[in-house]
Amino acid sequence: MASTQKELQRVVDRKYEHGFVTDIESDTLPPGLDENVIRAISARKDEPEYLLEWRLKAYRHWLTMTEPHWAHSNYPPIDYSAISYFSAPKSPDDAPKSLDEVDPKLLETYEKLGIPLHERARLAGVAVDAVFDSVSVATTFKKKLSEAGVIFCPFSEAARDYPELVQQYLGSVVPYTDNFYAALNSAVFTDGSFVFIPKGTRCPMELSTYFRINAANTGQFERTLIIAEEGSEVSYLEGCTAPMRDENQLHAAVVELVALDNARIKYSTVQNWYPGDAEGRGGIYNFVTKRGDCRGNNSRISWTQVETGSAITWKYPSCILRGDNSVGEFYSVAVTNNLQQADTGTKMIHIGRNTRSTIVSKGISAGRGQNAYRGLVKILPGAEGARNYTQCDSLLMGDACGAHTFPYVEVGNPSAIVEHEATTSRIGEDQLYYCRQRGLSEEDAVNMIVNGFCKDVFKELPMEFAVEAQNLLGVTLEGAVG
Amino acid sequence: MSSPSPALASFKAAADQLAINDAAPDWLNATRVNGWQRFAEMGVPGVRDERWKYTRLAALERQSFVLPNHGGALSKAVHAEEFSALPGLRMVFVDGCLDERSSRLAGKAGLRVRSLDNAIADNDAVVSELLGKIAQGPLHPFAALNTALLANGAVIDVEPHATIEEPVYLLFISSCAQVSLISNPRILLNIGANASVTVVEHHLAHDGAKNFVNVTTEGRIGEGARLEYCSVLDGVALDSHINGLHLEQAGDSHVIHNSVTLGGRMIRNDLHCRLLGPGSHIDMRGLYLAGDRQHVDNHTLVEHCAPHTSSAQDYKGVLHGRGRAVFNGKVLIHSGANGSEAHQSNGNLLLSEKAEIDTKPELEIYNDDVKCSHGATVGQLDKEALFYLRSRGIGEATARSMLTFAFAEALVQRIGLSDVRNRIEQRVIELLPESERIRSFV
Numbered sequence: 007m008a009s010t011q012k013e014l015q016r017v018v019d020r021k022y023e024h025g026f027v028t029d030i031e032s033d034t035l036p037p038g039l040d041e042n043v044i045r046a047i048s049a050r051k052d053e054p055e056y057l058l059e060w061r062l063k064a065y066r067h068w069l070t071m072t073e074p075h076w077a078h079s080n081y082p083p084i085d086y087s088a089i090s091y092f093s094a095p096k097s098p099d100d101a102p103k104s105l106d107e108v109d110p111k112l113l114e115t116y117e118k119l120g121i122p123l124h125e126r127a128r129l130a131g132v133a134v135d136a137v138f139d140s141v142s143v144a145t146t147f148k149k150k151l152s153e154a155g156v157i158f159c160p161f162s163e164a165a166r167d168y169p170e171l172v173q174q175y176l177g178s179v180v181p182y183t184d185n186f187y188a189a190l191n192s193a194v195f196t197d198g199s200f201v202f203i204p205k206g207t208r209c210p211m212e213l214s215t216y217f218r219i220n221a222a223n224t225g226q227f228e229r230t231l232i233i234a235e236e237g238s239e240v241s242y243l244e245g246c247t248a249p250m251r252d253e254n255q256l257h258a259a260v261v262e263l264v265a266l267d268n269a270r271i272k273y274s275t276v277q278n279w280y281p282g283d284a285e286g287r288g289g290i291y292n293f294v295t296k297r298g299d300c301r302g303n304n305s306r307i308s309w310t311q312v313e314t315g316s317a318i319t320w321k322y323p324s325c326i327l328r329g330d331n332s333v334g335e336f337y338s339v340a341v342t343n344n345l346q347q348a349d350t351g352t353k354m355i356h357i358g359r360n361t362r363s364t365i366v367s368k369g370i371s372a373g374r375g376q377n378a379y380r381g382l383v384k385i386l387p388g389a390e391g392a393r394n395y396t397q398c399d400s401l402l403m404g405d406a407c408g409a410h411t412f413p414y415v416e417v418g419n420p421s422a423i424v425e426h427e428a429t430t431s432r433i434g435e436d437q438l439y440y441c442r443q444r445g446l447s448e449e450d451a452v453n454m455i456v457n458g459f460c461k462d463v464f465k466e467l468p469m470e471f472a473v474e475a476q477n478l479l480g481v482t483l484e485g486a487v488g
Numbered sequence: 489m490s491s492p493s494p495a496l497a498s499f500k501a502a503a504d505q506l507a508i509n510d511a512a513p514d515w516l517n518a519t520r521v522n523g524w525q526r527f528a529e530m531g532v533p534g535v536r537d538e539r540w541k542y543t544r545l546a547a548l549e550r551q552s553f554v555l556p557n558h559g560g561a562l563s564k565a566v567h568a569e570e571f572s573a574l575p576g577l578r579m580v581f582v583d584g585c586l587d588e589r590s591s592r593l594a595g596k597a598g599l600r601v602r603s604l605d606n607a608i609a610d611n612d613a614v615v616s617e618l619l620g621k622i623a624q625g626p627l628h629p630f631a632a633l634n635t636a637l638l639a640n641g642a643v644i645d646v647e648p649h650a651t652i653e654e655p656v657y658l659l660f661i662s663s664c665a666q667v668s669l670i671s672n673p674r675i676l677l678n679i680g681a682n683a684s685v686t687v688v689e690h691h692l693a694h695d696g697a698k699n700f701v702n703v704t705t706e707g708r709i710g711e712g713a714r715l716e717y718c719s720v721l722d723g724v725a726l727d728s729h730i731n732g733l734h735l736e737q738a739g740d741s742h743v744i745h746n747s748v749t750l751g752g753r754m755i756r757n758d759l760h761c762r763l764l765g766p767g768s769h770i771d772m773r774g775l776y777l778a779g780d781r782q783h784v785d786n787h788t789l790v791e792h793c794a795p796h797t798s799s800a801q802d803y804k805g806v807l808h809g810r811g812r813a814v815f816n817g818k819v820l821i822h823s824g825a826n827g828s829e830a831h832q833s834n835g836n837l838l839l840s841e842k843a844e845i846d847t848k849p850e851l852e853i854y855n856d857d858v859k860c861s862h863g864a865t866v867g868q869l870d871k872e873a874l875f876y877l878r879s880r881g882i883g884e885a886t887a888r889s890m891l892t893f894a895f896a897e898a899l900v901q902r903i904g905l906s907d908v909r910n911r912i913e914q915r916v917i918e919l920l921p922e923s924e925r926i927r928s929f930v
Contacts, residue, residue, distance in 0.1 A: 076538070371856075385866075387841070402856035405823065411851040415864055420838035423867040430853050430860040 064182035064192030164200035234269035267302030279315035286345030289317025300332035324353035327361035342375025351381035371407035523635025553670035576654030584671025598650025641674035648680030662699035677707035693725035726752030739765025763797035774803035778811030807843035832862035
């Protein structure tokens with residue numbers, strides 16, 4: 007046990023590797039929020055009138071809402087008037103056309119993060135829409151995508167160039183009335199990605215966006231909208247790192263997915279934001295609304311997430327299974343260490359007939375981390391033949407951490423079959439003993455067992471993310487148990 | 489502030505009435521006033537309250553209730569005779585008032601069973617040690633209401649090392665159809681170290697009775713003691729029923745709780761158990777049936793407060809017609825409870841288009857040295873089992889009835905007391921759909 011404690015201490019003492027601040031002059035609005043701030047954001051983004059109207063409606067609605075406190079987490083009250091709601095890198099007045107035009111300092115940042123943009127883009131065949139703070143500064147592989155008819159661009163661009171699509175789908179999955187943070191996001195969102203896959207098209211490459219939070223005291227409010235038309239298919243990857251900060255940063259993103267008949271959307275996330283230091287100072291508050299709407303028959307939406315960062319995670323990627331025979335999937339690994347708190351899970355709303363959903367959630371708590379799974383499986387009376395399988399397992403490392411499960415199951419149709427299983431335990435002494443007896447070091451043994459524990463989720467990730475995810479997990483937890 | 493609901497106003501009037509009229513000792517009135525203050529602070533929980541999310545009390549709130557008239561003549565308790573053949577001590581309450589003619593309270597070695605009235609009048613130590621000491625806290629507004637309107641109930645005191653073979657039977661009959669009555673029975677259990685006893689709490693109602701029964705039970709289970717506690721809510725005639733069972737268990741004590749709810753218009757069962765001593769164990773088994781216009785809500789909370797405590801939970805529900813059931817089982821393992829083990833399972837059988845189940849098995853764990861699991865299933869009869877029976881020449885309808893009955897029977901069979909078990913088995917057969925068919929093969 008002594009060596010375990012030492013190992014644990016070592017992991018606990020590990021500094022956040024990606025904690026640095028890029029020295030770029032930011033064009034930041036003063037802190038505070040009122041209608042003028044929203045008008046200013048909209049003006050700076052050169053947005054059409056309809057979007058400004060929508061933002062203002064959202065803002066007025068937000069004013070009537072109260073902050074939710076039902077999540078299993080503790081944090082000091084957030085002062086929404088102390089946040090600056092817009093920050094954009096100043097140097098490029100017009101968005102650069104190619105990587106050469108990108109501010110070298112930005113590229114340097116990506117280098118430090120271990121994400122050589124061009125190299126990675128070419129080698130992995132991934133089109134990267136790099137979001138630095140709030141304005142997209144580099145978009146690659148655009149040509150190849152446009153040949154296929156795929157639209158992949160920053161949200162503000164889509165609002166100008168494809169107003170009819172944006173108007174049709176924006177807020178149709180997550181309306182601005184949905185919840186407190188979704189309303190706030192709708193009012194002040196600054197950028198994000200817009201993806202449109204036309205009928206019968208299989209997107210020729212994996213799409214990927216790196217979100218970063220940079221300027222001090224700037225909440226980042228991303229908005230992503232993905233539309234897959236009939237018979238189309240897309241895989242979207244999202245990964246995040248953020249610089250070290252002493253004050254908590256608020257991140258309230260909204261992601262909306264729409265899948266029409268026979269369409270498939272796969273949305274993968276590896277999230278490694280700054281979790282705060284060993285005493286819980288600093289760190290990102292990640293209050294995200296992600297929802298997919300299987301609007302068409304035989305459509306499929308799959309969420310895969312690996313959550314290792316953030317001081318507080320509040321995130322429930324959900325599926326509305328509206329179309330008959332539609333399928334929703336949720337695969338998640340959530341890791342909490344030190345004083346991290348995660349309250350995450352999913353909602354599967356079965357509306358159509360023969361809809362199916364699978365939930366696999368793996369929670370790992372170490373140090374003084376608190377990890378909660380919160381999920382809802384709802385079978386509406388019309389969802390004839392609906393099927394759900396849920397498995398949520400928790401692994402505990404250390405006697406000061408916590409693992410919690412709050413699954414809601416609401417069934418209103420007798421032909422539905424719903425199964426929920428959960429287990430909570432620590433790594434078995436006998437498993438460890440077996441591995442050690444076969445000559446593995448304690449650390450390797452733990453790594454192996456933890457990776458095995460998460461295998462069901464990792465195998466859902468695209469290849470390059472799976473590697474990154476395993477590394478992340480190794481970094482966060484290596485040697486944390488005995 | 490909007491004006492209080494009719495129910496709340498009538499509760500207040502009842503509380504005031506008790507405070508003025510009763511010739512009770514000062515401490516009792518103070519306890520009641522305190523109970524009322526706590527209830528008034530919490531109020532009648534609404535659907536915004538997480539613990540009452542699926543159970544609406546709006547219909548209850550629209551009614552106006554009066555306290556049972558203790559001086560009045562007891563209406564004829566039609567069911568009391570059915571139980572007269574049972575062995576053991578017995579207390580029968582009709583509309584909240586003790587029916588001494590039907591009760592049997594002769595003493596037994598090591599066991600004292602008496603009415604709460606008498607215990608209070610005698611300054612019984614059990615009352616001062618238990619009353620309001622276990623059922624408290626912000627989770628239980630109706631326990632506070634019970635305290636505020638405290639009238640009568642039962643005190644069961646088992647001496648250390650006493651083994652009581654025959655069960656203690658508490659029968660509560662609701663019969664009043666003229667006015668809506670609220671009765672607030674309070675049951676106190678004091679089980680001494682290494683003692684052993686079985687207690688049955690059985691609720692019945694005459695057709696058309698409009699009672700709101702709000703029971704609160706507080707039990708302290710001594711070291712190494714054994715308790716089997718059966719809560720039976722018998723039948724569809726029950727109107728509004730809120731049942732709170734609150735237990736504290738010392739080291740190495742062992743409790744079996746059988747909760748059987750066979751229907752009712754609005755039923756809420758709360759079980760809150762605190763495992764305070766190492767080695768303590770609770771085994772919770774529940775069976776609930778709900779048919780047309782019936783609502784059954786089971787909430788359980790087990791707190792593991794000491795090392796090497798264990799709990800097992802198995803709840804099963806059969807829903808038919810427009811029946812609706814709620815299950816919420818929560819296991820809370822505190823940080824010091826090393827080596828604890830908790831298992832929870834909830835199975836539901838939906839037999840009709842309009843039935844609904846909302847289940848939420850929760851785990852809240854603050855310790856790594858634990859083994860916990862939970863599972864919940866909702867579904868219909870196993871197709872393969874049906875096929876098997878049909879391949880043996882059994883008609884489909886009969887095969888369905890057999891499997892439905894077997895699903896419920898699995899829990900009924902585990903009730904230790906044969907008299908209770910047999911009666912419940914018969915009632916289950918009567919209340920399941922196609923009971924004639926089931927009778928043909930049982």
